[in-house]
Amino acid sequence: AQKITQTQPGMFVQEKEAVTLDCTYDTSDPSYGLFWYKQPSSGEMIFLIYQGSYDQQNATEGRYSLNFQKARKSANLVISASQLGDSAMYFCAMREVVYNQGGKLIFGQGTELSVKP
Amino acid sequence: DADVTQTPRNRITKTGKRIMLECSQTKGHDRMYWYRQDPGLGLRLIYYSFDVKDINKGEISDGYSVSRQAQAKFSLSLESAIPNQTALYFCATSDLDSSGTYGYTFGSGTRLTVV
Numbered sequence: 001a002q003k004i005t006q007t008q009p010g011m012f013v014q015e016k017e018a019v020t021l022d023c024t025y026d027t028s029d030p031s032y033g034l035f036w037y038k039q040p041s042s043g044e045m046i047f048l049i050y051q052g053s054y055d056q057q058n059a060t061e062g063r064y065s066l067n068f069q070k071a072r073k074s075a076n077l078v079i080s081a082s083q084l085g086d087s088a089m090y091f092c093a094m095r096e097v098v099y100n101q102g103g104k105l106i107f108g109q110g111t112e113l114s115v116k117p
Numbered sequence: 118d119a120d121v122t123q124t125p126r127n128r129i130t131k132t133g134k135r136i137m138l139e140c141s142q143t144k145g146h147d148r149m150y151w152y153r154q155d156p157g158l159g160l161r162l163i164y165y166s167f168d169v170k171d172i173n174k175g176e177i178s179d180g181y182s183v184s185r186q187a188q189a190k191f192s193l194s195l196e197s198a199i200p201n202q203t204a205l206y207f208c209a210t211s212d213l214d215s216s217g218t219y220g221y222t223f224g225s226g227t228r229l230t231v232v
Binding site: 004006009033035043044045047050091093095103104105106107108109110 | 150152158160162167209220221226
């Protein structure tokens with residue numbers, strides 16, 4: 001069965017520093033997608049970044065980058081130059097293939113990030 | 118208007134009551150999902166539907182039922198609410214490819230409290 005694991009329930013980072021949020025996954029499908037979402041205290045789910053299993057390069061979106069290590073089955077999120085507004089819960093998720101097409105998302109437990117001024 | 122709208126946003130209900138959470142979308146997506154979020158557990162899939170005639174149980178479907186009234190509407194029901202169904206509930210939609218930024222769209226969530 002497919003599984004996503006986030007082992008850091010909570011993390012602190014100093015403002016303007018970089019931080020890495022860990023995510024490991026387990027799947028036997030050769031085709032899969034990995035997502036990171038941000039959930040601020042208001043509760044909405046905000047898409048941050050996506051990495052496809054066949055993508056040759058690590059995904060980047062502004063201050064967010066995904067450190068994709070396929071052999072190790074890890075997809076860590078790196079946030080550069082942390083800002084106070086980055087304080088939130090962060091979820092790693094994997095798209096499970098259904099009917100040979102993209103389907104349901106499986107989520108990790110989440111990491112709560114606190115940025116200190 | 119939001120692409121995926123959930124109603125109500127907040128609800129307090131009593132144990133044993135029937136309650137329906139509604140989700141409607143303007144994305145034109147065929148695929149819709151219901152998740153619940155509990156602290157420390159992330160989001161877990163309750164039910165999903167790939168079209169009006171295709172409804173599937175997710176990881177934690179016991180105690181829940183769904184109805185896909187149209188492509189744009191997917192409702193979640195708790196037939197007899199119990200306190201451990203207190204959670205934040207999300208509706209989501211996806212397109213066929215479901216990759217990248219246009220992959221999944223989430224509603225704002227419904228915070229349900231069962232007392």
